[in-house]
Amino acid sequence: MEIIEINGVNYKGKADELLSRGENDFSKIDRIVYEILDNVKRNGDKALFEYTSKFDNVILKELRVSENEIDEAVQIVGEEFIDILKEARENIESYHKKQLQDSWITNDKEGIILGQLIRPLDRVGIYAPGGKAAYPSTVLMNGIPAKVAGVNSIAMVTPPDKNGKINPYILAAAKVAGIDEIYKIGGAQSIAALAYGTKAVKPVDKIVGPGNIYVARAKRAVFGLVDIDMIAGPSEICIIADENKNPKFIAADLLSQSEHDEMASSILITTSKNLALEVEKEVKRQTMESERKEIIEKSLEDYGYIFVVRNIEEAIKISNEIAPEHLEIMIDNPFEMLSKIKNAGAIFLGEYTPEPVGDYFAGPNHTLPTSGTAKFSSPLGTYDFIKKSSLLYYSKEALENIKDKVISFSQAEGLFAHGNSIKVRF
Amino acid sequence: MEIIEINGVNYKGKADELLSRGENDFSKIDRIVYEILDNVKRNGDKALFEYTSKFDNVILKELRVSENEIDEAVQIVGEEFIDILKEARENIESYHKKQLQDSWITNDKEGIILGQLIRPLDRVGIYAPGGKAAYPSTVLMNGIPAKVAGVNSIAMVTPPDKNGKINPYILAAAKVAGIDEIYKIGGAQSIAALAYGTKAVKPVDKIVGPGNIYVARAKRAVFGLVDIDMIAGPSEICIIADENKNPKFIAADLLSQSEHDEMASSILITTSKNLALEVEKEVKRQTMESERKEIIEKSLEDYGYIFVVRNIEEAIKISNEIAPEHLEIMIDNPFEMLSKIKNAGAIFLGEYTPEPVGDYFAGPNHTLPTSGTAKFSSPLGTYDFIKKSSLLYYSKEALENIKDKVISFSQAEGLFAHGNSIKVRF
Structure with a gap:
């Protein structure tokens, strides 16, 4: 050092x-990623099976992980470790529950009700890396906040090994986190499946979880059609210490x-x-x-x-x-x-x-902003799995009281039909 | 219909x-945008003056709008409209204050303190369109939530007309919203100035506000270095009505x-x-x-x-x-x-x-999710101008109580130095 x-x-x-660190030209990778996204969009499950054969070296019969496979994984991992996973879940749940916000309405002025509705996302997809970077903690840290936020269904995708198996720690963590569906799909093709949907995989509203550069670029490419979490850069620690x-x-x-x-x-x-x-x-x-x-x-x-x-x-x-x-x-x-x-x-x-x-x-969540983005980004939390809607109600009298001001404003902006929507009511 | x-x-x-609607191939536009971003990054204010001359047809002496120009705009707009702006500000402030969240700490277990700090972003940039789409309401709706969130400094950029002037309604709204600095810069070059900083314009942590396709693509390009708000698509209304x-x-x-x-x-x-x-x-x-x-x-x-x-x-x-x-x-x-x-x-x-x-x-804010993104996105709010930090404190005893579980977990993930950071303490 x-x-x-x-x-x-x-x-x-x-x-x-x-x-x-890690600033790069991604145009070569993006070309490959776009091709994969497009192929899955057009050919669905067929493309998924083909990419799994090509990239993961295994010919699968089913994309979805069976209940039997999950039970087997729980056996392999053993009771002692399952208990550690459960205690971690309890701690993660308890912390993230404190992040939950309530919907609210307010009635400060006669005849006017304003508010903000907070609703969970309907369906979320989680990417869990396979191979050497298969971390059960990642599954807990992505799945539990979604669950606490009230997300209706959670699907996890993760690449299989050459025998078509998933790391048992990953499966056990998914079971403990309460993830509803698990699919043996990795790489950019799994992001395509979650974003566009196929016969086997229903599309999601948001994709979270870390992956390699192909996964990261694919997430960036589908952002807009679905939401994504931050794209994490390399990890960092800074320690401030005084003497002794x-x-x-x-x-x-x-x-x-x-x-x-x-x-x-x-x-x-x-x-x-x-x-x-x-x-x-x-x-x-x-x-x-x-x-x-x-x-x-x-x-x-x-x-x-x-x-x-x-x-x-x-x-x-x-x-x-x-x-x-x-x-x-x-x-x-x-x-x-x-x-x-x-x-x-x-x-x-x-x-x-x-x-x-x-x-x-x-x-607290271990998914954290990297590469200086803590200046404007936050840890993953339940707030990443909800969306808000504004709520407005005016009575006839309340609208009449302010009508001239709204009309003046719309005229200043040259948007006359805006003003007319007020005028027409009186 | x-x-x-x-x-x-x-x-x-x-x-x-x-x-x-609006799904397109942006590669031609992106090439132009990247060139502009790169030029501003390398040549700073010089590039800004050149682009303003080229795209806005005016040779400026100063990029920053002076106090005199702002006062003049307030005069032109007139007292009556300023009062409407102020009343709108009051309503927008009052609604957005209800969105504010407090930092919290919790001490559920002996020797363990966990929490979440909520802090405003330090500096924010707002893009305000010029020309026909110059809307004072946009300035209020972007500036006031940032102000309410506690952002330390807010800079606004907006393209000048061919006489080097800014729409007086825009300037008046900026004054009412409490925006600290205003610059006569538009297009992708203004996004570059805000993201990278130049001699005249200090860089920001986040860029918000609507703009044309060049502005939108430039925002998308600098996302990661700075945060951006959602990129809005075309506007929509849906009305559900029963009979009568x-x-x-x-x-x-x-x-x-x-x-x-x-x-x-x-x-x-x-x-x-x-x-x-x-x-x-x-x-x-x-x-x-x-x-x-x-x-x-x-x-x-x-x-x-x-x-x-x-x-x-x-x-x-x-x-x-x-x-x-x-x-x-x-x-x-x-x-x-x-x-x-x-x-x-x-x-x-x-x-x-x-x-x-x-x-x-x-x-409530008028910056809202479009093109179906209300499935996973929210209106602009004070929550867009803060970031969170997790907080953790364990006493020696508290760490000792759980040390074996954390070590087991790190071994399951093959991250032995993680486990060692616990071991070395006992």
Whole structure:
């Protein structure tokens, strides 16, 4: 990891460099994606079976995962792990229930009722990656908020392995999350199936969940016809620490992010040069012992930094500029600094709240804004699975009271039929 | 207007036809847009002045609108209209304040604090169209929710006329809405200025407001670097009416939508064949008298329909499928049908709540989901100008209690450094 002493100027360039990770020309990938989308739109299930044979190397008889397959997966995973999944579900449910909002109406003025109706989306699709990136936590974190929001039906798509099987942890998590239908479809073709619908797969209103670049570009392409969640970039952690904090803890937390992939970024911002040196040493030591050594070394080399700053205010200023996905604050009295933290996906306070506790278990969502988008985006939540409608009622008298003002306004805009819709009533 | 008697089958095709209005190949436009974005990114204000000269036919000395110009506009508009703008502001403020949500924390379990921080975006840009589509209501409807949400600074961009002037109604509305900075920049170049920043224009976190196709495509191109609002399609109204409702009112409301542009869609769904015939006659009569006759005739011809159905339930089913931007419910006891309305941007109840009352004055936002996106999108609101951060705190004891479960979970996902960040603490 590179240690950089910040003089109050040079951090901006570093922040920009981090934020532009993964900016690319996608035109080649898009051509392939558009072809797949178009083929599924025209040929439905036939195209889905063909792509599964081509990309996943398996000839399926059925796209939908059977109840038997799900029960089998639950057996394989075992009771102990099912109980952990259920406890995680309870925590995730409990947190997300607090995000729910009620519809409201108001009657501040005689004869006028205004309001806002909040309704769940009718049907949602979840993409769950297969292979090495098959994470049961992703299934919980996408499925449970939709369920809590009141979504009527939830379909999950995930690529099968070459034997036509789905990772049992994924299936068990889907069962625990209460997902209604599961299909053995991956890649851009699964996004097409969810967006356009086929004979086997009913179309959805929104598609969520992480995937590879083909999935991400396909989601972007169907956005508008259906809604999509944010398209996540590489993962990030930023740790703000003052002196006398434990370098072992800090190093372990940096590594927990770096192991995700080679593009992941891990940053420590500290007021203590001494701590910076100790963390650097500890990072090297822990990396040597790590199961995912190659990935960690590469991501730390490219996107790992230790910034030494003059004071905590400066550390927070840099962190606000980076707008990290995960922000750990390991300083004395971390709660006192909260009002200064402007941009971060999730904030972990104190020395005993390591980021992984939020990935699986605590309750808040692990789908978080990356690449600086925490400046304007939020964690996935129940608010992503509802839509609002405005409600207006005017009595005849209430409309009469304001009619001239509305007519004046419509004339100022040159929209005379707008004014006429008022005039015609009196 | 074409009258179609619905047999419960053929409405689906009509709905799909309406929803696909405006689907196009944008590759030619995108090439121009990318070139403009790139030029502004590289050459900043110089490019802005050049494009303004090229597209708006005026050589400007300053991009920013001066206080003098704003004061002059307020004079031109006159006190009476300023008062109408202020009353509209009060109504819009009052409605949008009810959308505000508080940050929260919870402490359900010993040693665990979870929460959600809600913070306004720091800086927002608003695009206001110029020329014939210069609508002061658009400035209020975009600026006031941002202001109510607590956005720190709001910049507006709008194209100048060939004399370098901005429509005085637009400037007056910006003043009333409390917009901090106004720039004489239009088209894709203004989106570039807001997204990348130049010497004259500081970059923003989010860009909102309607514009022509170049503006819309530019917004889509910079999405990710900054946030954007929905990209609105052509406007729509759907009116559900039972018998004995006033055909004059209905015809006037249909026309108020049709006059927007030739792609606008106006639909009546009624249980009464007799009312259908009367509305058809009345539409013809009112169109003849209308100032915007040509636009209305074209949009009614292409996208105006009267559906005759067997009962109100069927009417609502069709409306839910169309998911209209504006839905007027002119039936006896309209409130009783609310629970059946699933998809609509804004719902106008009863015979004295014509859609234009919502466009300017009542308080709810007039920026609404179009083209069927009300199935998953919401009106513009204060929630579009905030972002959330999750908050987590575990005490040492609380973490120790659950440590084995988190470690098991991380092992199931093959992310060993995740588990290690827990282990290293005990």
